[in-house]
Amino acid sequence: MLKGKTALVTGSTSGIGLGIAKALARQGANIVLNGFGDVDGPRAEVLAAGAHAGVRVAYHGADMSRPADIEDMLACAAKEMGRVDILVNNAGIQHVASVQDFPPERWDAIIAINLTSAFHTTRLALPAMLQAGWGRIINVASVHGLVASAQKSAYVAAKHGIVGLTKVTALENATTGVTCNAICPGWVLTPLVQKQVDAKAAQLGVSNEQATRLLLGEKEPSMQFTTPEELGELAVFFCSPAANNVRGVAWNMDGGWTAQ
Numbered sequence: 001m002l003k004g005k006t007a008l009v010t011g012s013t014s015g016i017g018l019g020i021a022k023a024l025a026r027q028g029a030n031i032v033l034n035g036f037g038d039v040d041g042p043r044a045e046v047l048a049a050g051a052h053a054g055v056r057v058a059y060h061g062a063d064m065s066r067p068a069d070i071e072d073m074l075a076c077a078a079k080e081m082g083r084v085d086i087l088v089n090n091a092g093i094q095h096v097a098s099v100q101d102f103p104p105e106r107w108d109a110i111i112a113i114n115l116t117s118a119f120h121t122t123r124l125a126l127p128a129m130l131q132a133g134w135g136r137i138i139n140v141a142s143v144h145g146l147v148a149s150a151q152k153s154a155y156v157a158a159k160h161g162i163v164g165l166t167k168v169t170a171l172e173n174a175t176t177g178v179t180c181n182a183i184c185p186g187w188v189l190t191p192l193v194q195k196q197v198d199a200k201a202a203q204l205g206v207s208n209e210q211a212t213r214l215l216l217g218e219k220e221p222s223m224q225f226t227t228p229e230e231l232g233e234l235a236v237f238f239c240s241p242a243a244n245n246v247r248g249v250a251w252n253m254d255g256g257w258t259a260q
């Protein structure tokens with residue numbers, strides 16, 4: 001379905017971003033990976049997912065808190081792949097503390113990486129999408145773009161912000177072939193959440209398994225994690241012709257979290 005298209009997925013060396021990159025590669029899209037840590041492993045996984053379609057995989061190590069890096073990444077992606085047709089704004093970090101104890105530099109980093117980076121990638125990717133008459137911008141927000149949890153002021157502010165950015169981008173391009181939508185996952189067992197499970201286990205002196213059950217039980221009625229594979233399939237749907245008129249939604253995949 002996506003053969004000949006290129007998808008740039010920020011923060012795709014791990015977790016949800018990697019799951020989305022693999023799902024898009026399975027549909028034949030060439031992929032530009034981004035993120036920190038090991039690159040060879042994720043690159044091999046994405047190449048394997050798209051092997052049947054001969055997908056190409058590039059990597060750019062832009063730090064998403066740095067606008068100059070982001071500009072360089074978009075320029076390199078266009079040069080190497082021709083054009084970015086699908087932009088997935090996924091890179092994100094978390095820090096947990098009450099407002100009065102929240103380190104200001106952590107606030108700045110979360111707003112820069114989880115929100116401002118999507119403004120920069122979007123403004124840079126849009127002109128070529130509009131010129132081509134087709135584009136998909138998918139923002140990985142969170143249930144925390146729709147509701148709040150204590151101790152997550154910067155994260156909740158950034159995620160509510162990216163849901164707002166999604167709506168404005170969708171509206172400004174509503175008469176074009178470029179759509180913009182947000183995905184709002186509940187708990188997904190990635191390194192970002194494993195840290196929170198570990199903290200709970202240490203704080204309460206319980207096992208990893210008990211801490212996981214407590215974490216899910218507080219918020220997620222299904223008592224199940226959403227998976228990167230499921231989120232990847234939602235991204236594929238947003239890229240399909242059936243989603244041509246899906247514009248500006250914040251689509252939760254959260255085991256009932258926000259239905260309560």
Ligand code: NAD
Nearest residue numbers: 011013014015016035036063064090092142187188190192
């Ligand atoms: P993760 O820690 O597994 O992956 C984060 C990715 O972002 C990694 O590839 C990392 O290298 C990259 N990254 C971090 N800082 C970066 C920076 N400055 N520049 C470039 N890349 C950077 O986390 P995840 O759980 O897969 O999270 C991905 C997205 O999904 C985030 O936006 C997160 O807020 C969102 N999300 C996660 C959950 C969850 O339960 N895990 C739920 C809802 C939303």
